[in-house]
Amino acid sequence: MTSKSINKAARKTIFYLFVTTLLVGILLPVYFLVTLSFLSTREAYQFPLPMTPALKTDLKLGYGERGYLLSVWERSEDDYATVLDTNDLDKMRVYIQSILGTKITDEELAEQIARLESSGEEEVFFTQPRNLLYNYETFFRVTRDAVPALMRSIQIALITIVISLVIGGMAGYAFARYLFRGRDALKFSVLFVRMFPGVAIAIPMVLILANMGLYDQPMGLALIYSVGSIGLTVWITASIFLGIPVSMEEAAQVFGATKLQSFVRITLPLAFPGLAAAAMYAFLGAWNETVAAIILTQFNPTFSVVVYQTLLGATGQVNLAAAGGIAMAVPAVFFTFFIRKYINQMWGGMRV
Amino acid sequence: MAEVYLNHLTKRFGKNVVAVNDLNLQVHDREFLVLLGPSGCGKTTTMRMIAGLEEVTEGTIFLGDREITDLPPRKRNVSMVFQNYAVWPHMTVYDNIAYPLRLKKMSKQEIDKIVKDVAEMTSIGELLDRYPTQLSGGQQQRVAVTRAIAVYPEVFLMDEPLSNLDAKLRVAMRTELKAIHAKTEATTIFVTHDQSEAMSVADRIVIMREGEIEQMGTPEEVYDNSANMFVADFIGTPPTNFFDGEIRRANGTLHVVNPRFDMALSPENAALLQAYGKRDLVIGVRPENILLVDEADALLSTDVLVVEPQGSHQVISFEFANKIVKIVAPTHPPVSAGDRIHIDFNQRSLHFFDPQTTQAIDRPESG
Ligand SMILES: Nc1ncnc2c1ncn2[C@@H]1O[C@H](COP(=O)(O)OP(=O)(O)OP(=O)(O)O)[C@@H](O)[C@H]1O
Ligand SMILES: [Mg+2]
Numbered sequence: 001m002t003s004k005s006i007n008k009a010a011r012k013t014i015f016y017l018f019v020t021t022l023l024v025g026i027l028l029p030v031y032f033l034v035t036l037s038f039l040s041t042r043e044a045y046q047f048p049l050p051m052t053p054a055l056k057t058d059l060k061l062g063y064g065e066r067g068y069l070l071s072v073w074e075r076s077e078d079d080y081a082t083v084l085d086t087n088d089l090d091k092m093r094v095y096i097q098s099i100l101g102t103k104i105t106d107e108e109l110a111e112q113i114a115r116l117e118s119s120g121e122e123e124v125f126f127t128q129p130r131n132l133l134y135n136y137e138t139f140f141r142v143t144r145d146a147v148p149a150l151m152r153s154i155q156i157a158l159i160t161i162v163i164s165l166v167i168g169g170m171a172g173y174a175f176a177r178y179l180f181r182g183r184d185a186l187k188f189s190v191l192f193v194r195m196f197p198g199v200a201i202a203i204p205m206v207l208i209l210a211n212m213g214l215y216d217q218p219m220g221l222a223l224i225y226s227v228g229s230i231g232l233t234v235w236i237t238a239s240i241f242l243g244i245p246v247s248m249e250e251a252a253q254v255f256g257a258t259k260l261q262s263f264v265r266i267t268l269p270l271a272f273p274g275l276a277a278a279a280m281y282a283f284l285g286a287w288n289e290t291v292a293a294i295i296l297t298q299f300n301p302t303f304s305v306v307v308y309q310t311l312l313g314a315t316g317q318v319n320l321a322a323a324g325g326i327a328m329a330v331p332a333v334f335f336t337f338f339i340r341k342y343i344n345q346m347w348g349g350m351r352v
Numbered sequence: 353m354a355e356v357y358l359n360h361l362t363k364r365f366g367k368n369v370v371a372v373n374d375l376n377l378q379v380h381d382r383e384f385l386v387l388l389g390p391s392g393c394g395k396t397t398t399m400r401m402i403a404g405l406e407e408v409t410e411g412t413i414f415l416g417d418r419e420i421t422d423l424p425p426r427k428r429n430v431s432m433v434f435q436n437y438a439v440w441p442h443m444t445v446y447d448n449i450a451y452p453l454r455l456k457k458m459s460k461q462e463i464d465k466i467v468k469d470v471a472e473m474t475s476i477g478e479l480l481d482r483y484p485t486q487l488s489g490g491q492q493q494r495v496a497v498t499r500a501i502a503v504y505p506e507v508f509l510m511d512e513p514l515s516n517l518d519a520k521l522r523v524a525m526r527t528e529l530k531a532i533h534a535k536t537e538a539t540t541i542f543v544t545h546d547q548s549e550a551m552s553v554a555d556r557i558v559i560m561r562e563g564e565i566e567q568m569g570t571p572e573e574v575y576d577n578s579a580n581m582f583v584a585d586f587i588g589t590p591p592t593n594f595f596d597g598e599i600r601r602a603n604g605t606l607h608v609v610n611p612r613f614d615m616a617l618s619p620e621n622a623a624l625l626q627a628y629g630k631r632d633l634v635i636g637v638r639p640e641n642i643l644l645v646d647e648a649d650a651l652l653s654t655d656v657l658v659v660e661p662q663g664s665h666q667v668i669s670f671e672f673a674n675k676i677v678k679i680v681a682p683t684h685p686p687v688s689a690g691d692r693i694h695i696d697f698n699q700r701s702l703h704f705f706d707p708q709t710t711q712a713i714d715r716p717e718s719g
Contacts, residue, residue: 250405251438253425255452255503265451269442 037322038132040101042083044319046076055130057102061116062123068092068113069123072100089113101134135323143310143324145301152218153287153303154331159222160229160286161279167226168233169275173267175234176241187238190231201227202292209296216298224296225286232285233278240274241267276339287332304328354416354506354539355381356402361411363397363563371397373563375411379507379541380556384533387543388550389560390586395543396435398560399509402541403432415506426455431505433513437496439484445471446480449499456503466502473535474498474528490521497529501536508538514549526553547587551575559583575638576701581710584636584703590667590678592636592703599631608635612672613652618699625704628713636703639667639680643696644687650694659687668693 036044038053058073060080067087071080084095089109096104108128116124131137140146174180175187205224206215214220244267252262268275290304297305307324356379363372372394379385387395400406402413404425412421420428431452439448446467453463471477476494484492493513500508513529514522530553533540544550550557551571558568559582567579578584584592597608597615606622608615617625625633647653657676660667661683668679668687679695687693704713 245436245438247434247436247438248440250403250425251432251434251440252451254403254405254428254430254432255499256426256455258424258426261455266440266442270440 033322033325036319037135037326039319040130040134041099041317041319042072043101044317046074048076050075053101053130053132055132057096057100057128057130058125059096059102059112059128060123060125061112063116068116070095096128097131097134098138101131102128103131104128135319136327139310139320139323139327142313143306146303146306146327149301149303149306150331152300156218156222156225156302157283157286159219160225161282163222163226164229164233164282165237165275165279168230168278169237169271171230171234172237172239173241175238177246187234190234192231197291199291199295202295205292206296215296216300218300221293221296221302222286224292225282225289228289229282229285232281236274236278236281237271240271240278243274244270280336280339283335284332288328355379355414356507356539356541357412357414358398358402359412359414361398361401361413362409363394363401363406364409370563372401375563375565377558377565377568379539382537382539384530384540384542384553384555386550386554386557387541387560388547388554388557388586389545389566391545392562393560394563395545395560396511397563399432399511399541399543402428402507403430403509404428428507429505430507430509431500431503432509433493433496433500433511435512435515437492437513437516439492439495439499441484443483444480445476445482445484445487445495448484448495449480449502452499452503470498470502473501473532490517490525493517493525497532501532501538504536505538508533508536508540510540510542512543512545514544515546522549529553548589551587557587559586577712578636578703579712581634581636581705584705584712588638590639590680592638593642593672593677594675594705595635595637595672596707597633597635599625599628599633608633615651615697621699621702621704625713628704628706630706630708632707633713634705634707635697636705637697638701638703639678641698641701642677642679643698644679644681644685645694645696647694649696651696653692653694656687656689656691656693659689 032049035050035052039050040053043050043053054075058080060071060073062069062071064082064085066085068085069082070084070086070092071082073079074081083099084092086092089106093104093106093109096102096109112124112126115126143149171190175183202224209215209217209220209223212220214223248266248270249259249262252266253259257265288304289302290308293302293305294308301309307328310324311321356377358375358377361372361375361377362370364370375394375398387398389395397406401408404420404423404427408421412419414420415428415430439445440451443451449467449470450463453466458466467480468477471480474494474497476491476498479487479491479495484495487495493516497510497513500510510529514525517525526549529542542550542553554571556568556570557574559566559574561582567574567583569577574583574587578587578592581592581594585594595610597610600607600609606617606625608617654670654672656668657671658669660669664683665680666683666687668681669676670679670693671677681687705711706713
């Protein structure tokens with residue numbers, strides 16, 4: 001090998017190392033979060049943390065000082081660990097269900113007890129399936145108003161998209177197509193609002209929204225979020241429209257279209273991928289925002305607010321917190337992938 | 353009737369840029385008219401005003417007896433091939449051609465028939481289902497042309513439609529455009545800055561400079577009777593050679609005298625210059641009208657600077673009064689750099705210009 005090709009190989013290796021590190025850095029936390037959200041409370045506090053949740057639970061019943069002795073198979077110890085000594089079957093069932101995240105009914109438990117008594121053995125072994133969604137069920141059960149809050153959040157995000165795309169898109173079009181006095185200054189100033197933290201804007205907004213009767217209303221929050229995202233939308237759409245040659249529209253007009261038709265039928269579809277990207281940003285911004293939502297809602301919180309509140313109340317239950325985080329992320333991830341897929345399928349795979 | 357009349361057409365951008373200045377032009381029915389001129393002379397602007405894409409500052413535009421000066425583009429019944437083709441990337445070739453027809457509210461069957469017919473004419477029948485990104489530049493250009501002829505316009509505008517093609521395809525396409533024009537017989541205005549393209553396709557050429565018309569006429573007229581030094585220089589490759597000289601009368605005949613030659617004028621040329629009151633003049637000689645002759649008949653003798661063989665002919669350069677003069681000569685006899693050559697002018701094809709006005713001397717106003 002010449003020194004040149006060694007050099008090349010080394011550079012390639014460094015490149016892949018870098019990419020891998022980057023991927024691991026991004027994906028590992030996500031992986032842990034997802035795993036954690038499926039772990040039982042007992043698993044969640046083991047060390048080392050299990051890389052995957054168990055799909056079944058091996059249990060052992062015997063006799064203890066206060067009644068029956070419940071032991072559970074511990075993967076990390078490779079042995080049974082005693083977890084409960086009680087004669088209260090209800091307590092035992094609840095423990096199995098909640099702490100071990102395992103499916104069991106009163107009858108099934110009673111059956112195992114009967115087996116222990118009738119067999120005359122010291123102990124009996126049995127296996128129950130895991131309830132992997134236990135954390136999610138709990139999360140939605142304990143989170144007050146989780147479903148209405150979710151609906152509200154979706155509603156707010158959609159309104160935000162519409163407002164910021166319509167207004168931001170029109171402004172972006174104007175920036176891209178028309179020369180006017182102060183254009184650059186104006187274009188810069190639309191980013192101005194983003195330089196302030198959300199809280200700083202939220203406080204005066206409480207007063208303004210209260211005056212408009214929009215305090216604690218989805219519309220009010222959507223307006224606030226639109227203000228935040230319009231700046232970005234203007235920039236994104238302006239560059240999209242700049243990338244579409246004016247002659248595309250002019251051709252349509254020469255061939256019989258009105259200005260409006262040429263915009264709707266030519267420019268808009270061509271801008272669609274960019275508009276979708278702008279919509280995505282607007283969605284994510286509105287979806288994940290918590291601070292302003294806490295300040296600007298009272299009885300009608302958004303999903304991010306209730307997740308936040310549950311997480312605060314769920315100290316000592318990281319797996320529950322993880323489930324909340326995932327529940328929050330799923331719609332955003334879904335929306336993002338949906339849009340990406342849609343964009344990539346259009347027009348014989350062309351890129352705009 | 354699809355005549356186009358441009359009356360005192362002027363376009364100003366802002367206060368200072370005059371892109372088109374008081375242009376008067378009549379395009380005949382079914383004519384293939386070429387607007388020719390150097391970059392920035394206002395060809396595109398003129399065309400865009402006809403299409404309605406650019407507001408007219410002053411003057412009027414008529415299509416037949418219909419004034420269209422202020423009509424929106426869609427009401428003018430003109431169609432256009434754009435320099436970057438402007439085919440719509442999100443529509444298939446079929447839809448690109450069909451969309452203008454749908455805008456005319458034609459029936460599905462009618463549209464289908466027209467699309468298939470015109471696609472046949474431009475041989476893109478196989479491409480109808482493709483998207484423009486799946487086409488080569490030349491194919492996209494065909495789509496743009498097909499779309500433009502499908503609407504059966506009264507006037508067909510083409511803004512440098514061939515400039516993005518490679519040299520060979522360009523030559524092939526211009527022949528085809530000419531053939532398509534022969535079939536459709538639509539009045540065509542074709543913009544180019546390539547004079548050989550203009551010469552080969554035009555019924556009539558309009559040569560523009562800085563927003564004004566320098567000359568208009570058939571390719572032969574503008575070539576043989578260039579109205580001024582600009583046109584003589586712009587038309588033809590290599591361009592016309594210019595020689596300064598002054599008129600002298602000796603032995604009863606007129607001579608044009610120059611420090612390096614003394615040319616007795618032929619009776620026709622002498623008659624032409626008889627009425628010219630001034631002494632100084634410029635002779636314009638096209639490269640093929642400089643003849644290689646024997647030393648005895650030579651007007652002047654000189655050393656060859658460079659020879660560029662072209663296959664069918666050769667281009668011989670020599671220096672004269674600090675300028676390069678080019679001769680187009682047959683490949684035989686062979687000449688090489690450094691050789692001594694003896695030349696004469698073909699007196700039947702000389703052009704004379706007034707150096708002050710740069711206008712041709714005593715030519716009837718062309719038009
Ligand atoms: N939108 C505009 N604003 C200001 N000036 C313009 C505009 N469009 C054209 N011009 C000016 O008008 C003049 C004529 O331009 P035009 O595009 O008609 O030239 P052209 O003959 O088509 O040149 P080319 O061969 O390079 O295409 C040029 O000086 C150009 O700079
Ligand atoms: Mg042009």
